[in-house]
Amino acid sequence: xxxxxxxxxxxxxxxxxxxxxxxxxxxxxxxxxxxxxxxxxxxxxxxxxxxxxxxxxxxxxxxxxxxxxxxxxxxxxxxxxxxxxxxxxxxxxxxxxxxxxxxxxxxxxxx
Amino acid sequence: xxxxxxxxxxxxxxxxxxxxxxxxxxxxxxxxxxxxxxxxxxxxxxxxxxxxxxxxxxxxxxxxxxxxxxxxxxxxxxxxxxxxxxxxxxxxxxxxxxxxxxxxxxxxxxxxx
Numbered sequence: 001x002x003x004x005x006x007x008x009x010x011x012x013x014x015x016x017x018x019x020x021x022x023x024x025x026x027x028x029x030x031x032x033x034x035x036x037x038x039x040x041x042x043x044x045x046x047x048x049x050x051x052x053x054x055x056x057x058x059x060x061x062x063x064x065x066x067x068x069x070x071x072x073x074x075x076x077x078x079x080x081x082x083x084x085x086x087x088x089x090x091x092x093x094x095x096x097x098x099x100x101x102x103x104x105x106x107x108x109x110x111x
Numbered sequence: 112x113x114x115x116x117x118x119x120x121x122x123x124x125x126x127x128x129x130x131x132x133x134x135x136x137x138x139x140x141x142x143x144x145x146x147x148x149x150x151x152x153x154x155x156x157x158x159x160x161x162x163x164x165x166x167x168x169x170x171x172x173x174x175x176x177x178x179x180x181x182x183x184x185x186x187x188x189x190x191x192x193x194x195x196x197x198x199x200x201x202x203x204x205x206x207x208x209x210x211x212x213x214x215x216x217x218x219x220x221x222x223x224x
Contacts, residue, residue, distance in 0.1 A: 049212065089153060098170070100170075101154040
């Protein structure tokens with residue numbers, strides 16, 4: 001079946017460094033991808049999205065890269081801060097408007 | 112601005128009991144959906160709605176019913192609770208497609224004993 005997954009379940013980054021969270025997807029027909037951030041005890045929060053006709057999109061301190069050749073998505077967070085500690089999910093939408101989430105990566109910031 | 116409000120926040124049920132998880136949004140969003148989140152499995156779509164009077168099944172619909180009589184409300188009903196339904200449930204709403212820039216509620220932690 002189709003799947004959206006993450007390469008690493010946990011990631012520890014020094015405060016101030018850049019973080020890169022990776023995600024693999026298997027459905028080449030997916031046309032929309034989203035990154036969500038989920039802090040402990042809260043619901044997921046939209047961070048940034050990208051459509052399949054783009055390969056890069058930038059937001060405030062975040063950049064999403066899409067490599068359709070290898071079906072890979074990444075989220076880059078610049079100058080990581082303690083408030084960035086959370087679980088990050090990638091998600092994809094293909095055809096029927098249903099969102100499929102990956103399992104998540106826990107990002108821990110080291111002071 | 113309340114956003115998406117879910118009630119209750121916590122609930123314990125006995126096997127076989129039924130209950131309704133409430134979800135309300137005040138952003139006039141057409142699209143609403145319910146997810147469950149289990150450890151190590153991310154979020155999985157249970158049911159969704161593209162507008163009042165219209166609902167459809169997601170990835171894991173068995174054991175759950177939904178209705179959408181108004182734009183604002185999208186309750187999720189557990190017909191006969193089972194331990195396998197122990198999970199954290201999230202309601203979400205969005206302007207456009209299901210999931211695009213979705214706003215999520217705080218979640219309902221349900222335990223079925």
